[in-house]
Amino acid sequence: MKAERFVALIGSQSRGDYDARSDCDVLVIGSVSPKLSSTLEKEYGPKLTLVKYDWKTFHHLYKGGSLFLYHALSEGKLLEGNVSSWHKLRDRFSVQTDFRVELAQCLARIRWFDHPSVFGGHFLTPLVFAFTQVKNASIFFLAHNGIRVFNKTEAIRTAAQCIGFEEIKILLCLRDYYDYSQRNASLVLPFAPDDREAGPAVLKTASQFIRRLQDASC
């Protein structure tokens, strides 16, 4: 197995639920051939993100039952590599089921949201960070409850509905800041990132949401 390599399309492009703002994520275990690399570059350009693992890292994640690998193995579309070996990897994989530690980590990472003065009135980067943590916490919360959803928007919406969190629109608006920053999307932001009232209020909502998810998982 160690001599093999696998390259798989993952994420929204492999699920088919991509939109104009979506990236193209490709998982590379081992290496990618120059020919495929060049084809992907031509097809997706700056939207292409390669997530590369050597075999040692891959085995570590595989053994630990990584949720990310579960999603890659179950939804990924193999672009390079032996199909039967890939299916064996998928069939023998056992995903972890307890995500309380991951949820606690999401909450710990955003503890400065309760002290917005550290951001000096500039909230673009914390809002982008908030989206990632809200999305991750939603995916972990759902997986902890046996529901595996990897579409970002769907995961946030479903997790919020599960705990009766009403401010879903506020949570979903965070994606605009993420796409504006990380994907250079042309869009009108819901409020200016320097808004000293809206910025801290949205960060507080994100913090409350993640805390509620963690409480509901204990």
Next chain:
Amino acid sequence: MPVAEDLFRTFLEMYRALPLDRESQTEFLAKRRAEMRLLLDSVWEQTLFNILNVRPRNDLEARRAINQANISELPPHDAAVLRSVLAVLNEYDVFVDKAYIDYSRRISGLVATSIRRMCLDLAAHPVFAHSALAQQLTDLLKGT
């Protein structure tokens, strides 16, 4: 003011909690990579607006903005801050990489070098001459 004075609290807390032995330090930083990115992102967002009056969308635009700025014409303390922020941004792959790779050894090196330098340059800015937080951070990082 290049950054909010309260931002010093976050770095003070991190450096105070940083274990001394290398192995524990690596373990500590592995758990803090995302949180460190939040704080470092805020540093470039704040400094670039407050010193250059630009609003980069991301770390790449921030690097470009500093590289294109005529830093030598800025007041020396602003120039020092931007140079040290750029040095951190030049190593930013350890914070932005999507793969679940353990970068804690490299981060450990940055905490002792370019991030420390950046904190010292920020705390040495004349607007913080009377800041107790800036003084505490300087003392801690200089080991006094």
